[in-house]
Amino acid sequence: MPIKTTLNSLCTNEIYQQLKNDGLVIAVGPFVFCIKSSLPSIASNVEKIYGDFQLLSHDDLIDFYVSIKKPKGLRRFIKPQINFYCDDYSPFLPLPASQAFPLLEWGMNWCIAQHAHHYLLLHSAVLEKNGKSVILPAQSGSGKSTLCALLALNGWRLLSDEMALIDLQNCQLHALARPISLKNESIDVIHKQACETIFGEVVDDTNKGTISHLKPSTFSVQQVEKTTAPFAIIFPKYQAEQVICIESTDKAAAFMNIIENSFNYSILGEAGFQAVAELIDNTQCHTLTYSNTAEVLAFFEELVS
């Protein structure tokens, strides 16, 4: 296998210049993004978080041209704002300039959710150990990202924190290995877990509170092209003071829960139904309520042993 060039091979200034000029081209799982921005905060965060990602060029096929730009006119100076663009189109309202990197992350999610209908897309974390992949579908606020970060720091391969990509042809899971978006108290919780964690800039006052992105492990990024078959679906719920509780989920209920967490189930029509049916048929499904880190890690360890 040829050795791939990663972003780490560029120096700080080269990253800044590429972002500022023609755009920095990187592979993010099955997608290729061209990222453009002259904002120093984008450059520093991209360098810190995306270092292990494969570097490509404008001679490669590119899926998404994304950029973070300051608006023209006076708004550049008074309470500066920034916009996200997918090519020439801006799908969101502007945000304060301090939120540039989180906005880039959300924007990249948006690109995939809007345009990748060759996958069944679930709002879900996905991790793998011993060749067994676990899907953790959940709404925001259920502690999904915290759990995902915990597992990723304990030897699990991160496929995705935010989105499961399930191939409609063969039901295999594709990985993104994007940074894990942590909110509020979770940032400290994960910081305490391991000393070698690398975080992006901590951004306060977003509409979800304080946010910081955890750098994905090098080995997760290196293995991003490896697809796996789904092994289990766990619907997680963090509940303070709760002793760990695992209940097997009825298949029909799991089906409905998956639909609720899907970005594109309704658009896919029959193909979506077939994909969810196959997914549910081939996995064990449980609901998990927990509060204790050691307990929950032990449960996942046993699940895939």
Place this chain on the structure above:
Amino acid sequence: MVTSLLIQVLQEPAIIRHFNASDWNLLLRQASSAKMPARLAYHLKAADLINAVPDKILNHINSEQVKVAHLHTQVHQEVQALNQLFNKLDIKAIYLKGTAYLLADLPLAQGRFFSDIDILLNQDEIAKVEIALKCQGWKSQKTDDHDQAYYRNYMHEIPPMQNIMRGTVIDIHHNILPVCNDNIIDISLLSVDALKLDNISTHCQPSYVLTPAVMFLHSAIHLFHEGELEQGLRGLSDLDILLSHFEESETNFSNQLIDLAKKINQQQSLFYAWRYLNKVLKRKLSTTAQAFVGDYQQQAPNVATIDFIFTNLFTAHHSTTASWQFSVAAQLAYWRGHLLRMPLRLLIPHLMKKSWLQLSELTKKEPDKINKVDALDPRFHQLDKE
């Protein structure tokens, strides 16, 4: 004027055989901004070139087709419900544009996205239908009095109605051009021969669409009265595909078009349609069409200006095609569009009122509230309403 890569491919699809990665990147970007990735697929399939498209690009094209298929399913369901309602009211409604192409199963419908269901009714039936629709959960999208009056007094349609549960939008027309102009089209000339489609099995009741010549001419009239041409190239490509289909299925289609255009005094729209199909997409015209275009050119007003507008705007509206000519053409088209909709004596008061309303709306807004959108979860951002 630089011919965009998208237009080059529409003119001569075989050039994709020599494409490198950056050509493909550019083509996909331009096609997406023109809302034409699925149209591209249509032409590449027809030219047996789809196998030459790289998988990565094909994924985007297929995703677009998945979205369109979903839309078409929704439209079929809406039509089924609407047909039942029209049947109960004993009204013959004619479906127009995108919905009509879909119901008539025309090749043009393949991969064609559209945002509203357009229907044509007799003016005296509109009140009855509007009330019936309101009872079934459709509400008017325009809430302010000025907009309501603008549509009802001057336009050829009532304000769009949206289903509060499903979000679908219906445009109810009683003519095909605004009725505040001097040259009002006698709509009965167009609707009298409407075709009854044999689709009772899927839609409960028969549906009606315009005859081929009327359908084509309506599409042309619509395109060449439009002031905002972001999707102008797709509109021209629509005419191209309709023409190819009807030239085969109809006898003397060119003559049918000329007769019809004369009858409703819309020779100019037909002239533009043929002229720009030939100029922009390099379509070969029939001898009859060529003769008509040659004759009409002698009497057509401002041909040079109109050429400047349309040859510059019938392209992908994308940062890679930007030029000063494009910007000037877009401004000209904008004012042309307004003047064609309304005579100046009505247009000036309308625009003044509109600007005043927008200004007073702007001062009311608290700037900080604007950021309350939930950007974290992509599902909060509905699929693009193209």
